[in-house]
Amino acid sequence: MTPRKSLTDFEKGQITVLMNQGISNRQIAKTIGRTHTIVNSFVKDPTGYGTKKKSGRPSLLSxxxxxxxxxxxxxxxxxxxxxxxxxxxxxxxxxxxxxxxxSKFIKYRKMKKSPYLSNVHRVNRMKFARNHRRTDFTKIIFSDEKKFNCDGPDGYRSYWHDLRKEKLRFSRRNFKGGGVMVWAAIASTGRIKLCFVSKKMNGADYRIVLRRGLMPFWRRNRNGNFIFQQDGAPIHRARKTTEWLTRRNIPILEWPSCSPDINPIENVWAFMVRKIYEGNKTYRSVDDLKPAIIAAWREVDQQLIDNLYLSMDSRIFQLIQRSGGPTDY
Missing domain, CATH: 1.10.10.10 (Winged helix-like DNA-binding domain superfamily/Winged helix DNA-binding domain)
Structure with a gap:
């Protein structure tokens, strides 16, 4: 049996006209050449005709x-x-x-990493946010260390698998193929310096890095009223390091522990990681990795840095709004 076709817009118009003339549904069906049942269906609910979805198999869930x-x-x-x-x-x-x-409210997402925050950490982050609500962050020099591995970062292993092709395999060497540690700093005026450092850097090594990486910029901008930021690593808080910075009249921004999410240089690292390991690229040796790090650092342009400094007010606002909890950055 041929499936019954729905009424066309023209047939609906015909039925409406004939119905207004007082003609019966049965006679209308004969006139337009359609069944009595389909005409009745339209006459009962002209606006809802054809909108009802087929029910299909009943749901197993209530x-x-x-x-x-x-x-x-x-x-x-x-x-x-x-x-x-x-x-x-x-x-x-x-x-x-x-x-x-x-459900329009639930979406599957990869969980973002965030540092463990105790109640003490949250209190200190809240204190920092309240003390710096009106700080001009363009006067802050942000710094940090970062390790890059030859085999790429953790969590960078996803790909789109074509079921018609063989699965891709990621081979990892011992100790991730080796790696290098770098130190870098940024200011609102642009990139300051990137230095390759020892993975076992001590306080003396760190002061050499500051002398080579920070001091040239500091001398050129002696009247810029800049403040230096560093996290709470032991080599940063060492007495000799603090005295070294004090003797050179370099003020230090008091920084809450476990707070990489409010340091914009972390976003610079993320940008560089995407560039260095684009296409799931790996490196045979440290000597191959270093030029890629330098090239990625040079691609950190002023627009990116401007956007990161502009985000500082939002980071502080989120810290206060979330009572010192993790931010979206």
Whole structure:
């Protein structure tokens, strides 16, 4: 049997005109050459005709089950299999996954890393935010150290797998193929310096880095009223390092511990990582890796630095808004 076709817009118009003339539904059906049933269906609900969706197979989940699934998945790390088991549902894990996917409020996301923050850390971060609500951060020099590995960073292993092709494999050498440690600093006026340093840098080594990396910029901008930022690493807080900075009249910004998310140079590192390991690239040796690091550093342009300094007010606002908790940066 040929499936029944819906009425065209022209046929709907014909039915409406004939109906207004007082002609019966049966006679209208004969006049336009359609069945009595389909004419009746249109006459009963002209505006809703053709909008009703086919029901398909009845859902195995009740509305209550669906609400429980959404509630269980809300900001949760449990798998669909675990949610199904916890709720004692007689459906497949795929059915649970489809139910969650249909929710407009829940999306599957990769969890961002953030440092562990104790109550003391949160209090200190809040204190920092309140003390620097009106600070001109363009006068701050931000600095940090970063290690780059020949085999690439952790968590950079995802790819789009074509099922028609062989799976890609990532081979990792012992100790990630070796790596290098760098120190760098930025100012609102641009990049300051990137230095390769020892992975076992001590206080004396750090002061040499400051002499080579920071001091040339500091001498050129002696009247710039800049303040130097560094985190709370032991070599940064060492008595001799503090005395070295004091003798050279370099003020230090008091920095809360466990706060990489409010240091914009961390975003510079992220930019460089994307450039250095683009296409899941690896390096045979440290000698091959170093030129790539230098090239990525040179690609850190003024627009990127300007945007990072402009974000400082938002970072401080989020610190206060979240009572010293992790920010989105």
């Amino acid at each position: 509305q209550r089950d669906k609400r429980l699934i959404i509630r269980s998945a809300s900001n949760n790390v449990d798998s669909c299999r675990q949610i199904k088991s916890d709720l004692n549902l007689d459906v497949s894990s795929e059915t649970v996954r489809r139910t969650i996917a249909k």
